[in-house]
Amino acid sequence: MYFRQFFDPRTSAMSYLLAPAGGAAAVAVDPNPDPCQALLLQSLLAERGFELRMILLTHVHGDMLERLAHLYPAVPLVAGAPPDGGERYRAVAAGDTLLVAAEPIRVIATPGHTPFSVSYLWQDRLFCGDALELGGCGLAEGDICDPGRMYDSVVDRLFVLPDEVLVFPGHDVHGRTVSTIGEERQRNPFFLLRSRDAFMTAFRERQRPKPAGFRFDT
Template identity: 45%
Template sequence: MVFRQLFDEDSCTYTYLLADALTADAVLIDTVREHVGGYLSLLQEQGLQLRWVLETHVHADHITGAAALKEHTGARTVTSAEGGAECADVRATENTLIAFGEELIRVIPTPGHTPGCVTYRWRDRIFTGDALLIGGCGRTDFQGGDAGTLYDSVTGRLFTLPAETLVYPGHDYKGQRVSCIGQERDTNPRLANTSREAFLDTMANLKLPPPRQIDTALPANEACGRTTELIDLQGV
């Protein structure tokens, strides 16, 4: 098993590299376009072949590296069937399985932050995107978000998993890297021991500014990261 957690400081995005050590087949989850050269270098250094580029949702705060990675490696792309990115090679639904080497990733739909959010479950861990963060959750005030749907997704789909299940989020703004279902179920300030009505009230009063890159990121990510801008792959 190969596992790496990578970080983009500009958008506070976590990207995850998973690989089957026996076959060298690899997966990247929630890539950032500006780091494509670094991903390719890392794959080369580790002797890995990228098979899949997975998105937890169509992002509003950064542009995915999916299109560039597909071009350079032949990897296939995955988004939710409800995500709006029709260009993806696989549009995942409930219990879609992503195979790489002898490994399997299971898709769990977790809409709410956006209608097309999914969580990826692999071995003892889940990759939750913006549905469940460490001590928080994604906002629901744009891009078709719905607070009630998010509450149902987290409490009904994620909090029912074993307590020891590791939680790897799509973002963190405080330097936290990993949590677990038991911890989030017991201590998450927005969701632990909170009624649906109280959660709806909290989410309705966040009053957050729009994501800085939303006007460029959304259309680019609906096109799987295809833009007219060039990516610097110097040194790869």
């Protein structure tokens, strides 16, 4: 198995490259649509002898699909709700399974950050985008963010996974790049012993403008 984590210091965004053992097929998760970042990824693929079979997106912002389609013209794009775009785009939903060199990648619907956010479970690794922030809750996405659905996604769909599942987020917000389901379930202050209503209240408080120097950790 090959696994590589990428970090963009400008946006704190995390992206990933994974390849099953013994083959040349590879999958990218939430790759940066910046041309320079794409060049680095393509150089790594060539160096390793990998063929990029799919790009998995946990969520979509603005013209991200179009930009990725331009940078990776031969690679299918997978997302929760891509626009009509012919065979290049594949919409996935809860319960779908993607195969890469006979390795299954399970799709988990995790709406909240956006209405069609999804997470991907590959072996013991969960790629959750902004559905779950390590030590907190996912980043807001304007008016389309739904904290109630975010709570349901995390508590009812992610926290039911085994404790040992590794959690890889969409952003490095607190200086952490990996956690486990068990740790987040037991220690994440945004979800620990909180009801759905209490979570929504705390989430909305977090989104309100704060005075300079204010800290809101929980």
